[in-house]
Amino acid sequence: MSHPTALIIGASRGLGLALAEEWLNRGWRVIATARGGSDRLAELNLRFSDALEIEHADIVQADTVRALGTRLRGREVDVLFVNAGIARSNDKTPVDVGEQDFVDMMLTNALAPVRTVELLGERVASDGVIALMSSELGSIANSTGFWPLYSSSKAALNMLMKGYAAERPHDPRALLLIAPGWVRTDMGGEEATLSIDESIPLVVDMVEANRGKAGLRYVDRFNRELPW
Numbered sequence: 001m002s003h004p005t006a007l008i009i010g011a012s013r014g015l016g017l018a019l020a021e022e023w024l025n026r027g028w029r030v031i032a033t034a035r036g037g038s039d040r041l042a043e044l045n046l047r048f049s050d051a052l053e054i055e056h057a058d059i060v061q062a063d064t065v066r067a068l069g070t071r072l073r074g075r076e077v078d079v080l081f082v083n084a085g086i087a088r089s090n091d092k093t094p095v096d097v098g099e100q101d102f103v104d105m106m107l108t109n110a111l112a113p114v115r116t117v118e119l120l121g122e123r124v125a126s127d128g129v130i131a132l133m134s135s136e137l138g139s140i141a142n143s144t145g146f147w148p149l150y151s152s153s154k155a156a157l158n159m160l161m162k163g164y165a166a167e168r169p170h171d172p173r174a175l176l177l178i179a180p181g182w183v184r185t186d187m188g189g190e191e192a193t194l195s196i197d198e199s200i201p202l203v204v205d206m207v208e209a210n211r212g213k214a215g216l217r218y219v220d221r222f223n224r225e226l227p228w
């Protein structure tokens with residue numbers, strides 16, 4: 001029996017690297033992308049040389065995503081997971097943020113992930129899952145105003161995926177906007193409430209549980225729907 005395949009975009013470190021490792025440990029094949037070199041991915045490749053392929057893509061550079069799509073032509077994956085994201089000027093407001101930080105977040109966290117789905121989505125099996133790393137902070141309904149600029153970029157990501165789904169009412173794939181919890185990574189910081197091991201295995205369980213279930217959902221790691 002052939003092994004399922006996950007294509008993880010933005011897997012050099014943090015949650016993306018952990019997603020790659022979790023699926024490799026479960027016997028999946030993984031295509032993991034980084035925009036630069038990644039010692040951590042290279043280490044993983046020593047342990048899983050048969051099952052892991054390391055690819056290059058910078059989601060802000062659309063040509064690199066197109067080129068990846070060309071290299072993957074003729075192949076099918078079971079999960080496409082767009083994980084890449086950035087957080088800048090977390091405590092700033094619209095009046096004191098450096099505008100470029102806001103533009104960079106909107107590009108990296110909202111426009112580029114959905115463009116990546118547009119460019120690579122046809123590689124995903126009809127019973128597969130297209131997942132994007134959103135955030136609890138992307139919920140407008142639940143917002144407390146924490147990290148307002150980053151949160152706006154995740155809310156924009158959610159909205160753009162609404163548009164993607166609306167244009168494809170008969171898409172058989174599950175389309176998931178995932179909130180992984182507040183996790184200790186370079187972005188989450190040391191004060192975050194969860195370790196990577198307390199989040200990522202649940203995220204992977206949840207993605208697997210959604211295979212074959214069409215439709216767009218904004219969900220947490222327990223597969224509970226979140227208010228938009």
Ligand SMILES: NC(=O)c1ccc[n+]([C@@H]2O[C@H](COP(=O)([O-])OP(=O)(O)OC[C@H]3O[C@@H](n4cnc5c(N)ncnc54)[C@H](OP(=O)(O)O)[C@@H]3O)[C@@H](O)[C@H]2O)c1
Binds near residue numbers: 187
């Ligand atoms: N940690 C949390 O508590 C938390 C909570 C909710 C949501 N999230 C989301 O989860 C995702 C991963 O976060 P993390 O905590 O693992 O952050 P992280 O440790 O800062 O890692 C971010 C990852 O995104 C990659 N990346 C950034 N810009 C990219 C680009 N233009 N093209 C390709 N890859 C790019 C980074 O690659 P480089 O190594 O090249 O920089 C790195 O692999 C993000 O989307 C984040 O917003 C995190």
